[in-house]
Amino acid sequence: EAGVTQFPSHSVIEKGQTVTLRCDPISGHDNLYWYRRVMGKEIKFLLHFVKESKQDESGMPNNRFLAERTGGTYSTLKVQPAELEDSGVYFCASSRDTYNEQFFGPGTRLTVL
Amino acid sequence: QKEVEQNSGPLSVPEGAIASLNCTYSDRGSQSFFWYRQYSGKSPELIMSIYSNGDKEDGRFTAQLNKASQYVSLLIRDSQPSDSATYLCAVVISSGSARQLTFGSGTQLTVLP
Numbered sequence: 001e002a003g004v005t006q007f008p009s010h011s012v013i014e015k016g017q018t019v020t021l022r023c024d025p026i027s028g029h030d031n032l033y034w035y036r037r038v039m040g041k042e043i044k045f046l047l048h049f050v051k052e053s054k055q056d057e058s059g060m061p062n063n064r065f066l067a068e069r070t071g072g073t074y075s076t077l078k079v080q081p082a083e084l085e086d087s088g089v090y091f092c093a094s095s096r097d098t099y100n101e102q103f104f105g106p107g108t109r110l111t112v113l
Numbered sequence: 114q115k116e117v118e119q120n121s122g123p124l125s126v127p128e129g130a131i132a133s134l135n136c137t138y139s140d141r142g143s144q145s146f147f148w149y150r151q152y153s154g155k156s157p158e159l160i161m162s163i164y165s166n167g168d169k170e171d172g173r174f175t176a177q178l179n180k181a182s183q184y185v186s187l188l189i190r191d192s193q194p195s196d197s198a199t200y201l202c203a204v205v206i207s208s209g210s211a212r213q214l215t216f217g218s219g220t221q222l223t224v225l226p
Binding site: 033035041042043044045048055059098099101102103104105106107 | 212216217
């Protein structure tokens with residue numbers, strides 16, 4: 001069974017530009033989560049999809065972040081426009097149902113210059 | 114007070130010894146508890162989940178949960194140098210339908226050959 005995959009692995013952009021991160025969950029996992037870790041801080045929750053619906057987006061920092069999961073398969077997280085404080089590692093995780101363990105992807109390291 | 118607290122370490126143990134990692138959480142209603150291992154530059158890897166009071170053993174790993182004391186621990190028996198990593202405690206904080214993980218800051222473990 002293939003694990004959670006994320007693309008790209010690294011992204012370096014300038015302040016004000018747009019970046020789109022992609023996550024492909026484990027096949028059959030309806031639940032998809034986005035988290036991020038900024039320098040020196042704990043991993044923090046961003047949002048949770050159940051299939052194509054946003055179940056909880058309480059962790060999204062502001063309206064510069066937009067997440068989608070069309071068709072309930074892969075998800076994208078767009079940051080527009082990017083700011084310096086958005087730099088960090090963005091992780092995606094998936095689980096089979098809402099009480100199951102969450103399995104993490106390799107992450108996307110985002111650097112905003 | 115942080116929602117999930119861990120000693121940041123570093124914790125050093127000799128090869129073959131028992132490593133003991135501790136975690137406390139603030140929300141008494143929390144129901145799901147996880148331990149993740151994270152090697153430097155890699156994604157969190159789920160190693161244990163525990164949902165009820167008591168011990169849960171899996172190979173060299175034992176998770177212990179005490180809900181009355183709001184305490185969860187991870188014991189690693191016969192520690193190996195390959196166990197050297199950061200260990201993250203994660204809790205599903207009870208909050209309506211929310212199912213996101215709340216992470217501690219992690220404990221860095223070094224197993225000395």
